[in-house]
Amino acid sequence: MSVKSKSRSVKSDRAEMPVVARQPSPQNPLIIAITNLKGGVAKTTTAVHFADYLGQLGETVLVDSDPNRSAIAWAGRTAPENSQFRVINEIQLARYSGKACCYVIDTKARPDADDLKALIETATLIVLPTTTSGDDLRVTAQTAQLLTQVGSQIHKALITKAPTQAGSSEILEAKKFLQAEGVSVFKHWVRQYKAYQYAFLEGVPVYQVKNPKAQDAWKDYQLVMQEVLNGD
Numbered sequence: 001m002s003v004k005s006k007s008r009s010v011k012s013d014r015a016e017m018p019v020v021a022r023q024p025s026p027q028n029p030l031i032i033a034i035t036n037l038k039g040g041v042a043k044t045t046t047a048v049h050f051a052d053y054l055g056q057l058g059e060t061v062l063v064d065s066d067p068n069r070s071a072i073a074w075a076g077r078t079a080p081e082n083s084q085f086r087v088i089n090e091i092q093l094a095r096y097s098g099k100a101c102c103y104v105i106d107t108k109a110r111p112d113a114d115d116l117k118a119l120i121e122t123a124t125l126i127v128l129p130t131t132t133s134g135d136d137l138r139v140t141a142q143t144a145q146l147l148t149q150v151g152s153q154i155h156k157a158l159i160t161k162a163p164t165q166a167g168s169s170e171i172l173e174a175k176k177f178l179q180a181e182g183v184s185v186f187k188h189w190v191r192q193y194k195a196y197q198y199a200f201l202e203g204v205p206v207y208q209v210k211n212p213k214a215q216d217a218w219k220d221y222q223l224v225m226q227e228v229l230n231g232d
């Protein structure tokens with residue numbers, strides 16, 4: 001993330017400190033795990049934007065537990081002093097336990113039952129990003145089923161890369177499919193914008209990309225995070 005691109009826009013593009021119903025703290029941290037048996041459904045993109053948002057609330061750590069280290073690669077292009085959050089691997093986690101108020105865990109595609117059990121034992125919320133494609137929805141429902149089997153009551157699907165056209169029925173149909181499979185779904189969703197790809201390439205959160213749709217894209221994650229923190 002270039003220092004140049006970060007400097008001003010951060011303050012102007014971000015709202016003031018969000019008002020939250022439940023203020024996470026080191027004693028009572030928010031621990032959000034992002035997972036799915038399916039790859040390419042925006043797990044890392046979601047993890048980075050959640051962590052960036054939560055960085056406004058207090059010390060936030062993004063734990064990159066994907067061997068591909070995509071989140072670390074993303075933030076590796078960031079000057080640490082300009083970052084809203086830190087990205088670390090599992091080994092470095094011990095240094096932060098009891099210190100941060102928020103943790104976001106990005107996982108690899110195809111977690112096994114043991115990985116999922118570990119997430120349930122650790123997380124306060126498990127987010128399953130999915131696109132509206134039939135196959136992604138099917139595998140997301142399978143992931144939710146596996147989570148339920150190992151005792152989770154804390155997982156929720158998030159629709160990502162959703163069509164931008166107003167009135168598209170795809171989002172409603174995707175929600176209906178998941179709900180019929182017994183999966184809770186976030187009320188808000190994240191639309192598909194090229195700006196996310198530029199964000200990854202530049203190693204910045206989407207609101208720092210110079211693209212006409214960058215702020216619309218960031219708004220989607222802001223709404224989802226408000227739903228996480230306030231339930232609306």
Ligand SMILES: Nc1ncnc2c1ncn2[C@@H]1O[C@H](COP(=O)(O)OP(=O)(O)OP(=O)(O)O)[C@@H](O)[C@H]1O
Binds near residue numbers: 162194
């Ligand atoms: N809302 C979006 N709009 C457009 N492109 C997106 C969006 N979210 C993610 N992408 C793009 O989709 C691709 C996959 O995203 P990402 O790497 O976050 O998925 P992933 O689930 O972490 O993948 P993997 O399983 O490989 O770890 C990337 O090129 C990313 O830029």
Ligand SMILES: [Mg+2]
Binds near residue numbers: 043066070107
């Ligand atoms: Mg990833």
